[in-house]
Amino acid sequence: MRLTPRKAVTALLAFCSLALSVALVSGCKKAAPRKEGEILIGFSSRDLSAEYTAKLSEAVVDYAKTKSGVKLVMVDAQSDVQKQFGQVENFIAQKVDAIILNPCELEASTPAVDRIKTAGIPLVLVNQVTKSAGDSYIGSNDFDAGRIAMEAVAQKLNGQGGVLMLHGIMGTSAQLQREAGAREIFAKYPGLKLVDHQTASWDRAKAMALTENWIQAHQGKFSAIFAHNDEMAMGALLALERAGLKKDVYVIGIDAIAQALTAVKEGRLDATVFQDAVGQGKGSVDAAILLAKKQPCPKETMIPFQLITRENLSQFLK
Amino acid sequence: MHTLDRNLLHRFGLLLVIFIVGLALSLLTDTFLSVANFTNVARQISINGILAVGVTFVLLTAGVDLSLGSVVALSGVACATFAHPGEHSVFVPIAVGLFTGAACGLVNGVLVTRGGVAPFIVTLGMMTIARGLALIFSGGRPVANMSNELTALAGDLFGIPIPVLCFAGVAAAAWFFLRNFRLGRHIYAVGGNENAARAAGVPVEKVKLFAYGLCGLLTGLAGVVLAARITTGQPNAGQAYELDAIAAVVIGGTSLAGGVGTITGTLLGVLLIGVINNGLDLMGVSSYYQAVIKGVIIVGAVWLDRRQARS
Incomplete structure (x- = not known):
């Protein structure tokens, strides 16, 4: 069969609409109707392909699952400041109850933080500060x-x-x-x-x-x-x-x-x-829940660093 | 022969640039001019070199491949996934990596020839698709725990790094192929004037498909070599590798309009970029200045070269 340009375009369009409908169907499944009183938290991770960030993000997701009445949506910014800004705007449009942001960068991610604060949504920053502060920061110095x-x-x-x-x-x-x-x-x-x-x-x-x-x-x-x-x-x-x-x-x-x-x-x-990824992840979820319930929450929680050598290694290996 | 003159002139101009840069580095550092450092440079350019040889074929047909870096990452992840110790023979991960690259290249080729979509767009699409697939298959994490047999691919054989041997073998085969095989000459014909080539009975579509497929295969090889070198399959590896590869090919005198170019030119282009990267590190130049200096030398080399070719 010889493919003419017109056929190719038709095929491409058909493929795209198919892909779109698949995406819509699976998207709808995810965006199940929000239950009354449920806390919805949006979490934008800096980059899931970096091992440390992946560990932290996994801790955030796993820990949120153990909390009843809490639903957490995670997105991956892939180290792209612009992309993360878009994700933040989507969270604002979804009217989430709190946002956990693992910012890409000190300066460049500041506008995203400002946008969240303007929208009046409680914000937890994790593992990376920006020029503007969030309502709570969970990190390590x-x-x-x-x-x-x-x-x-x-x-x-x-x-x-x-x-x-x-x-x-x-x-x-x-x-x-x-x-x-x-x-x-x-x-x-x-x-x-x-x-x-x-x-x-x-x-x-x-x-x-x-x-x-x-x-x-x-x-x-x-x-x-x-x-x-x-x-x-x-x-x-x-x-x-x-x-x-x-x-x-x-x-x-x-x-x-x-x-x-x-x-x-x-x-x-x-x-x-x-650097305690799990500690940071759990801490950020706890802070987000407190803020969403309008309860007092510390401005800053520091999870300490520890030196690991061969001598004390065993206590860090699971 | 006219083209021979042009090539000679071209190589001479580029060799001059490399000689000047080399001389400057030998005077400015006491470490550049040593066997150990040359082995070092050779090892560092081998991945970009393999990619550049592959993309030379595509550029000769007046096409382009922007998906190189992403396909390197995808092939590396695919290879590492099958390279856990004690699971498969070492040939399985290598074959998987090569196959992954070749498959991506062939998809590019089919869309360009059968689909009639511009190479820039097709390979731009492949660039994000392959990156996405690499993230999906790896779960977004580096794929570690590779067998020693596979990581040995980044080691030495008779004192020469294996990646360098791969690069040398690939370059020699490509050089011989383009000069002595009918398909090699067809590649030049397609890039030079597609309609004339078609009228002369050259199977244009097949030739292009071959070029993209081969480029993909070599990209797969680069992915396997990189994974062996850094002992993991990194889904975020290979960012912007296509730019270094295409820059090397163009410095080497291959026309972006197709039909003109040689493997020897590409080798010199790869060497120049490698020497610059190595030399600036040896001199302890800050990475901010490195980026500027590299850009200036690349544009300068091509400018000098084209001026010589005209005169």
Whole structure:
């Protein structure tokens, strides 16, 4: 059968309308009529393909299921500020009772926060602050994470030696604060030298290529790598292992993702800093429910970080 | 022969640019000019290189493929899903990755040839479809726990990194194919003047389908190599890889209008981009400046090259 352009267009239109009707039917199933007195919470996750955020989001969804009279709808912003803004507008249009926002970015996500506040909907921010504050913030102080990680490096090196730092996406609050925390430790130990630092955008492949290049440029001049997250720490680790240099270099990340914990267990990664995804997820649901019921709720809840090494690993493995 | 002159001139111009950049880096750093660093550069360019060779075929037919990065992610996820230790032989995940890439390429090809939809639109659609499928199949999470047999693909063979061997093999085969096979010459004919080619009896649709299918297959290979390298299938991997690949091909003298271009040119383009990325890291240039410098060198190289080709 030869497909003429007209046939092709007809086929395409038919396909699209089919897809649309399927989407509508499944959409209707989800948007079941709201029960009287039920609390509807909208949750926009920054990026479900990032392991830490996925863990946090799962905790939010699972914990909300255990609460009776609460319905939670989750959407994934895939690290796209614009997309998240649209999702927020949809929540406002649906007149949800509270919104849990895991913002994409410090500055760029601020307009979305302002829009929610203008609409008068209670807002819980989780794991990332914006320039405007929500009604409640559940997070961990990333400043502490940077400090804990660099302090571990300083202890290991006895305050003397070269360090490389892999930044997250520049301008995210986690990157800014983790760097600031680390810089404080550098100021405390004048023997620690920051040999080079560069962003690998939270990305394992980028961190690996960057570390390979650093090995060429600075071999012998550094004895530790601090990565702002575990994905990048894993990339640095792979590059060092491949070059046969891991034994000379202490590598530490932040987040305690599953693969990093396994690597610590196997004695490959030296340490990571545990950020309590489940604690943050549960805390944000609790706060959203309190706010939706117009009950008092703390402005800020901080879930503490902890250093994980081989010695205390067992208590973090499920 | 006229085209030979043009190619020689072209290669000379680009080689000059690479030589200047290389010289500058050798003077500015004491680490650029070393065997270890060249192995390093070779390893880092191999993924972009495999993609660039594949997309050269598509660009030669006056088409384009914007779905490369997403298909890399999808193939990597598909490969990693079948690569858990003790489940399958190592050939299964490799085959799955290659097949996934080839299937995406063939769908692109069918829509372009049978559907008559512009390549830009078809592959733009595939770009978001493949990314979506990668997120669906992986549940949005990195697919970890890959067998050592598969991750060994990123290791060395006789002291040479396997990704580099893959890239070299692919490039050599593509070079030989385009020069010596009738189908290879048909690809140039289709891109040069589609109507004339059709009048001369070239099976235009089949040739295009082949180009997209092959590009997809090589994209699948790049996905497998990347997954082996970073020991996971990452659904969000490969962002904007198509841009680096297409940039390399165009720097290498392939015309976006089709019909003109060589694999050797593409190799030089890939090398230039790789050397720039590596050199700027060695010099400790901030990533903000890196982006600007890279853009300037890319546009500058093409400008210098086209000027030489004209004179």
